[in-house]
């Protein structure tokens with residue numbers, strides 16, 4: 117997103133509306149100053165420059181953390197048919213509203229989520245404070261369509277915040293700009309008075325969230341339909357957020373760049389220098405969906421986490437609690453299994469840095485400084501073919517082509533056992549004498565100490581391979 121282009125467009129639009137060189141100052145219904153540049157300079161550029169200047173420091177804990185828990189919880193959990201049911205099934209508002217009366221979660225259900233997150237090795241949580249359905253899970257003065265004034269009779273966001281803090285986890289708020297319940301939620305696209313009202317409402321809710329719960333670590337915006345960033349007054353939105361929470365980090369889904377990108381349901385690294393976080397479901401649904409049994413395996417989850425870490429990204433993995441707050445058993449089991457694996461192998465994930473690694477069918481790589489972590493998905497075992505090729509040396513062999521540094525030592529993380537190796541640098545590293553059976557599950561990790569940054573460049577090595585020269589002639 118080109119910030120200069122946005123502010124220029126905003127400026128020109130305001131100029132056009134005012135028909136003069138200066139725009140009038142105005143306030144919205146919350147008494148907040150609206151976007152009214154008095155000169156050609158961007159009134160938010162100082163805030164944005166400060167945001168960029170403090171980014172590395174604000175995001176240090178997040179880069180270290182690597183793994184978070186996403187929680188999709190709301191009225192849609194009562195229906196249990198996916199969080200898009202209201203729209204997808206065309207449920208009329210009065211009918212959908214009935215669920216607000218029938219939403220009776222047990223007290224402090226969030227404590228179980230926070231305990232689960234800790235057991236799972238997750239370092240932060242992000243909960244839906246308002247999803248597209250428009251129901252506020254928190255106490256607000258701006259609508260009675262909120263948890264304290266409906267079935268729950270209490271502030272569910274406060275319970276969540278307290279639960280996360282009690283387990284030493286960082287606290288994130290998901291907030292959907294799109295709102296299917298508010299009367300101006302769609303009308304704001306074509307009706308300027310509706311837009312003003314809806315923007316005041318939106319900014320007002322965000323202000324409450326940023327004011328009433330102490331220090332918040334992440335603001336995770338979602339779906340900016342139907343307005344542009346200018347329409348949402350997203351720069352002013354972020355300015356308010358940073359004034360209230362100077363240490364916070366924000367994502368890019370209010371139409372601005374924010375601090376990090378948010379690939380959804382796939383692991384794709386952003387360009388170097390840009391922070392990113394893959395968000396993903398454990399089955400196929402964000403909200404609780406009774407019939408959805410498409411659970412991912414612990415191996416898929418651990419591999420995705422490693423793949424994120426490999427590219428310098430984070431992994432935000434979702435649970436969809438039921439209406440009473442309980443977490444589907446399958447989710448608990450998968451998270452606990454990966455958590456147990458992280459108890460031993462966490463050093464291959466937490467605090468690792470972006471590396472330069474290829475995709476490999478059996479192996480993932482992460483690194484910290486000169487240490488390379490080899491995370492084996494599919495253990496080779498000992499086959500006759502592997503035996504011939506290793507000249508009948510005992511044990512299994514893992515080969516890594518194109519490692520552009522010398523190896524000093526290697527060990528199995530699970531047992532601490534030293535691993536023998538030979539290196540035909542830079543063509544191939546052979547880790548040898550390995551156990552016949554995979555020493556760990558879902559991934560087995562080998563820690564390899566190298567002389568310098570462990571770059572793996574299999575393609576760059578191609579011209580050096582004797583078989584390349586032979587094949588070409």
Ligand code: GLC
Pocket residue numbers: 188199200338339380395402
């Ligand atoms: C999409 C979906 C939404 C979900 C979100 C999570 O935007 O619309 O239901 O909350 O992804 O990233």
